[in-house]
Each structure stands twice: as C-alpha cells, then as structure tokens.
Amino acid sequence: MNLKELKLRLLCQGVRIDPRSGIDLGRSGGAGPFGQYVTIEDQVINAPIWGDAKNSPFTLTYEDGLKIVWNDESVETEIPDKPRFYDLQTSDGTPMKFIALRHAADVLASTVYQKCIYWAVSKQCKFCAIQFSLESGDTILLKTGEQLGEVALAAVKYGDASHVTLTTGTPNERDYGAGMLSEACAGIKAASPLKVHVQLSPPEDFGYLDELANAGVDTIGLHMESADPEVLRNVCPAKAEIGFKRYYDAVEYSIGLFGENQVSSFLLAGLGEDLRTFTDACERLSSLGAVTYIVPFRPLPNTPLSESRMPSHEYLHNIYAKCGSIMNDYGVRPSKSKAGCVRCGACSLIQDYVRGEKN
Ligand code: SF4
Incomplete structure (x- = not known):
C-alpha cells in the first residue's frame, strides 16, 4: 500500500491503539476532529480512534519500535513529541x-x-x-x-x-x-x-x-x-x-x-x-x-x-x-x-x- 492510500485508509478507518504500546489516548472532548497523530515518512496524519475506529484493521503498536500493523503488513511510524x-x-x-x-x-x-x-x-x-x-x-x-x-x-x-x-x-x-x-x-x-x-x-x-x-x-x-x-x-x-x-x-x-x-x-x-x-x-x-x-x-x-x-x-x-x-x-x-x-x-x-x- 503506498502512502497516499495508507493515509486515505487511516483517515476513514482510523487506528486501534494497542494498550501495550503505552500511548495515552489523550483528550476525549474539544473542538475539531481530534484523534491520534501519527507521522509516516514526514507526513502527519490525524487518525480517528473513537467509535467506529475501534473496528479498524490498523493497530498502532510497539514491536521493535513504533509501528502501524495490518494484515501481514506494517509501517514504521512516530508520534509527535510532547510540546x-x-x-x-x-x-x-x-x-x-x-x-x-x-x-x-x-x-x-x-x-x-x-x-x-x-x-x-x-x-x-x-x-x-x-x-x-x-x-x-x-x-x-x-x-x-x-x-x-x-x-x-x-x-x-x-x-x-x-x-x-x-x-x-x-x-x-x-x-x-x-x-x-x-x-x-x-x-x-x-x-x-x-x-x-x-x-x-x-x-x-x-x-x-x-x-x-x-x-x-x-x-x-x-x-x-x-x-x-x-x-x-x-x-x-x-x-x-x-x-x-x-x-x-x-x-x-x-x-x-x-x-x-x-x-x-x-x-x-x-x-x-x-x-x-x-x-x-x-x-x-x-x-x-x-x-x-x-x-x-x-x-x-x-x-x-x-x-x-x-x-x-x-x-x-x-x-x-x-x-x-x-x-x-x-x-x-x-x-x-x-x-x-x-x-x-x-x-x-x-x-x-x-x-x-x-x-
Ligand atoms: S490537525 Fe491540522 S488540519 Fe486537523 S484540525 Fe488541527 S490544524 Fe486543522
């Protein structure tokens, strides 16, 4: 899957967060389309994490580094540092x-x-x-x-x-x-x-x-x-x-x-x-x-x-x-x-x- 397709899929399917990853789910209220920011090849994507996103095929997890995994594929990712x-x-x-x-x-x-x-x-x-x-x-x-x-x-x-x-x-x-x-x-x-x-x-x-x-x-x-x-x-x-x-x-x-x-x-x-x-x-x-x-x-x-x-x-x-x-x-x-x-x-x-x- 190329980056454009991956971004498209993440924006409308969201990402599940593996509790073992230690990632804080952050706020659950506020203005705007909040979610989890992930950086892939220098592109930041705001992936949904609530509601329907709980059924996403994509999981943010920690396996020798932070990764997004789906089916038998995976991509390395980062999350922006705390300001x-x-x-x-x-x-x-x-x-x-x-x-x-x-x-x-x-x-x-x-x-x-x-x-x-x-x-x-x-x-x-x-x-x-x-x-x-x-x-x-x-x-x-x-x-x-x-x-x-x-x-x-x-x-x-x-x-x-x-x-x-x-x-x-x-x-x-x-x-x-x-x-x-x-x-x-x-x-x-x-x-x-x-x-x-x-x-x-x-x-x-x-x-x-x-x-x-x-x-x-x-x-x-x-x-x-x-x-x-x-x-x-x-x-x-x-x-x-x-x-x-x-x-x-x-x-x-x-x-x-x-x-x-x-x-x-x-x-x-x-x-x-x-x-x-x-x-x-x-x-x-x-x-x-x-x-x-x-x-x-x-x-x-x-x-x-x-x-x-x-x-x-x-x-x-x-x-x-x-x-x-x-x-x-x-x-x-x-x-x-x-x-x-x-x-x-x-x-x-x-x-x-x-x-x-x-x-
Ligand atoms: S993440 Fe960027 S595009 Fe999305 S609401 Fe915030 S400023 Fe706007």
Missing part, C-alpha cells in the same frame, strides 16, 4: 495547555471560546464535542489575546509551532465570535511572528470580517460542513438556518480581504450527502478562489453521532478525485495557504489529489 509549552504557565498562573494545544507537528490550536449558544437549545452540530473538555476541566471558557500571545511566544521559542489555528463556539448571532477572534489574533501578532487562521460562521454584517483582517488574520475558514441541504438541516440545524447564500457571499468577500487560497470551507464526507451537492459546492468555492477542505466524518465520544459509521475509503477516494480535478481546473492551490488547517493537512487528503501539490 515544551505544555509544562509552562501563563503569567496569570493558567497552564498553557489549557489555553492552546499543539495539533499535528507544528500548529498552535486554540478554541478561543469553549461554549456554543446552540448547545443550550439542542441545535448544536451533531458531530461536535466542543463543550466536553470544558466540563472535564481541561481548558478554560475564554482565552484572552494576552494569554494566547504568551503561549505563542513560548511555542515559537521551543520550536513547538509555526502557524496558528483559532476556532470558536458560537457566542452570539451578531458577530459569531469575530470580536473574540480578533482580540486573540491581535494578541498573538503582538507577541510572535506566527501567521494566524481563524474559523467562524459568517456574520450577516461583513464589517466583522474587515475587523478580523484589520487584526492581522492571515487565513479564514467559513465552514459549511455539508452542502446537502437535507443533511445540513439534520446534522447542523443552526448552520442550516444561516443559509448557503451567506456562506458563499462571505467567502467571496473574504477572498477580497485575504486573497486566493487563503479562504476555505470544511465539507465533511460521509454524512449521507448527495455526491452532486458536494461537487457542485466544490465547483462554486473553487470558482471564487477558495479551498474546499474535505474531511471524512469521524464519530467523537458522547456526541449524538458517536455510534455512526465512517465513510468507506472507496467513497472518499471518489470525492477527492472529483474535487481534486475541479480544484485543478480552477487553479486552486491548497499548498499556498499561509496558516491553519489547509496548510497543516493532517485531517484531509486534498493536497494529495490536486495536481502540482504533492503528486
């Missing part, structure tokens, strides 16, 4: 690992606001685990620009990070968190040279996107999650109420602020979507100069979708091949992204399917 800043505190005494985590090998990642108004009214996205790490005491509700600046400075000093991803729960339907993200970004920029990516739902008033640009944000993610209206209504009811039009308008507006390849939208594959809606959305985003960041759905513990199946690797390959070709036609270049998930690439294979990127 040095995890042992430090900010000047107000908060553990730095409560402020930000290190994703993959070099991404400083923080959920600036760890709650979401939709949870209180049962309208949260059904795959999301954002509030669980707050409930378990592993993080704090709101991270300030000053705290994030101190963590960024430490992460740069110890070589723990080279760019930043900031996400947020939705604190209100006015700015959707743009104010908090702007303050967070300004704090990081004042303290470090790191480029910053932010993720939020699009506010009605695009002046808030200007505010983000003025704070120094380099790249932005406006995540539709699914382009299939029925799936979106079922899985992300609050996002469905925003409507696709505002997403596309905000993407177009953001391209004017941040530039081509610096605006992205996550589309999850494997939620039961109609394939045509997927490729149509990719075409529309690509025509605007934005990156469609395709991520296979993964079940996270304690979420309404914790028992759902992950997509097959054949289905995922089909989507990547079709969307990679669309992005090629429009000249979209994920590798030009300056910061964030598209630059990181640990959760998606899109860079492997766009000509002139890795292949």
Whole structure:
C-alpha cells in the first residue's frame, strides 16, 4: 500500500491503539476532529480512534519500535513529541495547555471560546464535542489575546509551532465570535511572528470580517460542513438556518480581504450527502478562489453521532478525485495557504489529489 492510500485508509478507518504500546489516548472532548497523530515518512496524519475506529484493521503498536500493523503488513511510524509549552504557565498562573494545544507537528490550536449558544437549545452540530473538555476541566471558557500571545511566544521559542489555528463556539448571532477572534489574533501578532487562521460562521454584517483582517488574520475558514441541504438541516440545524447564500457571499468577500487560497470551507464526507451537492459546492468555492477542505466524518465520544459509521475509503477516494480535478481546473492551490488547517493537512487528503501539490 503506498502512502497516499495508507493515509486515505487511516483517515476513514482510523487506528486501534494497542494498550501495550503505552500511548495515552489523550483528550476525549474539544473542538475539531481530534484523534491520534501519527507521522509516516514526514507526513502527519490525524487518525480517528473513537467509535467506529475501534473496528479498524490498523493497530498502532510497539514491536521493535513504533509501528502501524495490518494484515501481514506494517509501517514504521512516530508520534509527535510532547510540546515544551505544555509544562509552562501563563503569567496569570493558567497552564498553557489549557489555553492552546499543539495539533499535528507544528500548529498552535486554540478554541478561543469553549461554549456554543446552540448547545443550550439542542441545535448544536451533531458531530461536535466542543463543550466536553470544558466540563472535564481541561481548558478554560475564554482565552484572552494576552494569554494566547504568551503561549505563542513560548511555542515559537521551543520550536513547538509555526502557524496558528483559532476556532470558536458560537457566542452570539451578531458577530459569531469575530470580536473574540480578533482580540486573540491581535494578541498573538503582538507577541510572535506566527501567521494566524481563524474559523467562524459568517456574520450577516461583513464589517466583522474587515475587523478580523484589520487584526492581522492571515487565513479564514467559513465552514459549511455539508452542502446537502437535507443533511445540513439534520446534522447542523443552526448552520442550516444561516443559509448557503451567506456562506458563499462571505467567502467571496473574504477572498477580497485575504486573497486566493487563503479562504476555505470544511465539507465533511460521509454524512449521507448527495455526491452532486458536494461537487457542485466544490465547483462554486473553487470558482471564487477558495479551498474546499474535505474531511471524512469521524464519530467523537458522547456526541449524538458517536455510534455512526465512517465513510468507506472507496467513497472518499471518489470525492477527492472529483474535487481534486475541479480544484485543478480552477487553479486552486491548497499548498499556498499561509496558516491553519489547509496548510497543516493532517485531517484531509486534498493536497494529495490536486495536481502540482504533492503528486
Ligand atoms: S488540519 Fe486543522 S484540525 Fe486537523 S490537525 Fe491540522 S490544524 Fe488541527
């Protein structure tokens, strides 16, 4: 199996962790598609480990060194070292690992606001685990620009990070968190040279996107999650109420602020979507100069979708091949992204399917 196929299979089948390997399963709550990072031939892959991944044919084990084994095959792997800043505190005494985590090998990642108004009214996205790490005491509700600046400075000093991803729960339907993200970004920029990516739902008033640009944000993610209206209504009811039009308008507006390849939208594959809606959305985003960041759905513990199946690797390959070709036609270049998930690439294979990127 070549590396591209192995990465594809690991992203949608996950990996079982041999208890004898001594690997700590890490967090079981938080924002984003968390799992186990494994490095194979210098590529970091964020492999699912929960739910359906317990049936994976791949096992991470220790046999004369760390390996991933399946059938009668195996490959050597490594897991990224623990970042040095995890042992430090900010000047107000908060553990730095409560402020930000290190994703993959070099991404400083923080959920600036760890709650979401939709949870209180049962309208949260059904795959999301954002509030669980707050409930378990592993993080704090709101991270300030000053705290994030101190963590960024430490992460740069110890070589723990080279760019930043900031996400947020939705604190209100006015700015959707743009104010908090702007303050967070300004704090990081004042303290470090790191480029910053932010993720939020699009506010009605695009002046808030200007505010983000003025704070120094380099790249932005406006995540539709699914382009299939029925799936979106079922899985992300609050996002469905925003409507696709505002997403596309905000993407177009953001391209004017941040530039081509610096605006992205996550589309999850494997939620039961109609394939045509997927490729149509990719075409529309690509025509605007934005990156469609395709991520296979993964079940996270304690979420309404914790028992759902992950997509097959054949289905995922089909989507990547079709969307990679669309992005090629429009000249979209994920590798030009300056910061964030598209630059990181640990959760998606899109860079492997766009000509002139890795292949
Ligand atoms: S792609 Fe994004 S969510 Fe995934 S590991 Fe990288 S920074 Fe984190």
